Amino acid sequence: MSTAQLASESELHPMEKRRRRLLVVVALIIILAGLIGILWWFLRGQYWIETNDAYVNGNISPVDSLSAGTIQQVLVENTEYVHAGQILAILQGNHSRLDMEKAQAHLAATVRQVRQDFAEVHALQQNIQAKNAMLRKLKMDLSRYQQSLPSGAISVIRIENTYNEIAAASAAVAEAQARLQGAEALVASTTVYDNPLVQQAVAAYEKADITWQRHLIRAPISGYLAQRSAYPGLKVKDGQRLFSVVPLNDLWVVANFKETAMRRIHPGQSVQLTSYYYGSEVHFHGTILGLLPGAGSAFSILPPQNATGNYIHIVERVPVRIAIPRAELRKYPLRPGLSMIAEVHWQSGHPHSVLQPLTITPKQGYETSIYHDEMERAQICANRIIQKNL
Known part of the structure; x- marks a missing residue:
């Protein structure tokens, strides 16, 4: 073996050792990661259900x-x-102000017209009394005339004329009584305040006043x-x-969990919420209030129609309503529409049946009181107009 070959083998030997050490380190890291993953699963993962398909919601x-x-x-x-x-x-x-002033004038004119109707009834009553008095006088005259007829003091023509005058007076009384009935039909059992014509004008005025x-x-x-x-x-x-107008003191989270995990989700369970707005260092501690009565696709504009069997089956998402403590909202304000990560500890809290949600209407309810004074102001103004024209 030459000197060059011995030098080459001596150079490869340290490189081979380093490669083997690197492989061992990588294998140990993989094994350690697997052990950590298994340990995480047994200690935490199997007890938590997570979704990043969650959003802050509120009343707008x-x-x-x-x-x-x-x-x-x-x-x-x-x-x-x-x-x-x-x-x-x-x-x-x-x-709108001109319409209100027009309605105001109409109400005033109606009040005066109704006052005239009441006065007309009184005038007709007095007229009937006068006509009845005249009729009684004519009847008394007729009786005297008939007693005086045998003595020749009264002529037959005078008696006949008295008969005609009694008939005319009776007809006049009947006419006046008919006119009285017509006048009483407009004002009977009413006052100026509750007369139908006045009430109609009051309603028109109040509507115009509220519009203004x-x-x-x-x-x-x-x-x-x-x-x-x-x-x-x-x-x-x-x-x-x-x-x-968006009130930020009453917000909640709608988290969409996969239907495959819903058998472990119930109202009353605690939820850990993490907002991208504040990062992973801030956690909100929510509570499941209830499950919406249908998967998200059921409320879409075009709900699925799978009767033909020719469709692609996907795992549906079920919306879940989660409450956020108000104290945490005051400390870390949120906005509707922000993304959230929701993690449910399915063994926590006191789970209720999905048919027994914890959702309740706030004590003050969803209401506004700004329209309460509109009708009151309009009624006060209408009463003032009526009193002014009485």
Whole structure:
């Protein structure tokens, strides 16, 4: 063997040793990773069900124009916090004000007309009393005339004329009574306040007054403003969307779990929520409130129709509603639409049947009180108009 061949073998020997050491290290890493994975599965993985198909949801209250008109002024901007009842925009309200003033004049005229109807009833009653008195006088005269006829003091013609006068007076009384019945039909069993004609005019006025009040566009609830599409000079229609108000103190998560994992998911289980917004260092501790009564595809615009058998079967997703503690929301505010990672500890909590959800309506309910004063103000104004014209 030559000297060159011996030198080559001596150089390859250390390289072979390094390669073998590297293979051993890689094998040990793989074995260690497998052991760690198995250990993780036994200690945690088998007790948790995870999905990254989860999103923050919340109530987004629309603010629509409740009357047609042209926007005169916009008073708020996106991301601004607004209070319930706060004025967001003002419509040019000349047309609605003119309609209200027209209804006001009609109500005043109706009150005066009804007063005249009541006066007409009283006048007809007095007229009937006068005609009855005249009829009684004619009958008494006839009786005296008949007693005086044998003595020749009264002529037969006078008696005949009295008969005719009694007939005419009786007809006049009957006519007056008929007119009284017609007049009483308009006001019988009523006062000026509850007369049907007045009530009809009051309803028209209240409607016009409420329409005029609504030229001020108000926030229905307190929250943060979004989706502003109102601009000065914009002509809007009744029902056109102008703003959205989002309260951030009442949010929840909708997590879509695979149907293959749903047999272990029940209301009452605890959920660990991680938001991409804050990263993995912040965890929210939620609770499953209930399962939506159908897979996501059942609520799609075109739900699947698999009656033919010619379809591709995929694993469906079932939406699950998860509550977020309000204290954690105050500390780490979220926004509707943010992505979440939901991990359910299926052995935690006190699971309930899927037919017994824990979802309840908030104590204050989903309501707005900004429209309560509209009718009250309109009624006060209507009563004031009636009193003024009594």
